[in-house]
Amino acid sequence: MRSVFYLLDSAPYGSEKAFGLLNAAATSLGEMEVTVKLCGDGAYLALGDQDSKGLGVPNLAEILRAYREMRVIAHEPSLLNRGIFFEGLVETVELVDEESFLEAMEGSDCLILI
Amino acid sequence: MKTLTIILADGPYISEYAHIAFKIADAALKRYHVNIFLYLDAVHIPRLGQNPAFFADEGELFKDLAERGAVIRACSRCAAARGYIGKEDGTSQDYPDGIKITSLYDLPEMISGSDRVIALCR
Numbered sequence: 001m002r003s004v005f006y007l008l009d010s011a012p013y014g015s016e017k018a019f020g021l022l023n024a025a026a027t028s029l030g031e032m033e034v035t036v037k038l039c040g041d042g043a044y045l046a047l048g049d050q051d052s053k054g055l056g057v058p059n060l061a062e063i064l065r066a067y068r069e070m071r072v073i074a075h076e077p078s079l080l081n082r083g084i085f086f087e088g089l090v091e092t093v094e095l096v097d098e099e100s101f102l103e104a105m106e107g108s109d110c111l112i113l114i
Numbered sequence: 115m116k117t118l119t120i121i122l123a124d125g126p127y128i129s130e131y132a133h134i135a136f137k138i139a140d141a142a143l144k145r146y147h148v149n150i151f152l153y154l155d156a157v158h159i160p161r162l163g164q165n166p167a168f169f170a171d172e173g174e175l176f177k178d179l180a181e182r183g184a185v186i187r188a189c190s191r192c193a194a195a196r197g198y199i200g201k202e203d204g205t206s207q208d209y210p211d212g213i214k215i216t217s218l219y220d221l222p223e224m225i226s227g228s229d230r231v232i233a234l235c236r
Contacts, residue, residue, distance in 0.1 A: 028222040
């Protein structure tokens with residue numbers, strides 16, 4: 001397989017899922033084409049001004065910034081449904097509608113939901 | 115022979131995914147080379163000495179898969195966080211023979227070498 005699509009629908013904090021997904025995606029870089037898609041509560045990961053110091057866990061927005069070669073797409077309707085507008089997002093995040101999401105998913109050899 | 119990789123991220127019993135993965139791998143071993151990658155809470159699945167009162171012992175089932183040729187690997191970071199320590203060769207006193215604690219980098223290697231990938235995670 002040459003490309004992998006990681007789908008995150010859980011909030012970035014409160015469980016290990018988002019951190020685990022980003023780590024798994026990062027290890028695939030260089031070996032495969034990697035796309036991370038944020039939808040549902042996963043859309044909160046697109047916010048640029050995260051501050052996780054009080055939680056004692058890594059700042060996941062900084063992880064996105066550290067891996068600029070990782071394609072990260074965020075589902076626009078998920079952002080809007082949560083009152084998140086398009087300013088102040090992590091700079092590397094692309095916004096996609098349903099159609100672009102489907103295209104990105106169809107173009108990947110496998111889909112991994114963690 | 116084609117290769118199937120199954121990715122798990124949930125522990126045993128909290129969901130049926132470990133058992134579903136066992137059943138898929140059990141059937142697939144007749145036609146596929148089977149890899150199983152244990153991530154996050156799934157590193158609990160093969161632990162020795164489980165004694166569930168009302169369910170099949172998932173550790174024993176995964177031991178059986180490993181004995182029949184399935185390659186089963188657990189993420190070392192996830193395992194260490196949960197108290198399972200792998201030796202240099204990946205074996206662990208907490209796991210059956212044949213199931214190893216290795217690097218997360220085994221995951222992309224498994225995926226890239228697979229014809230099919232199934233992720234079973236809540």
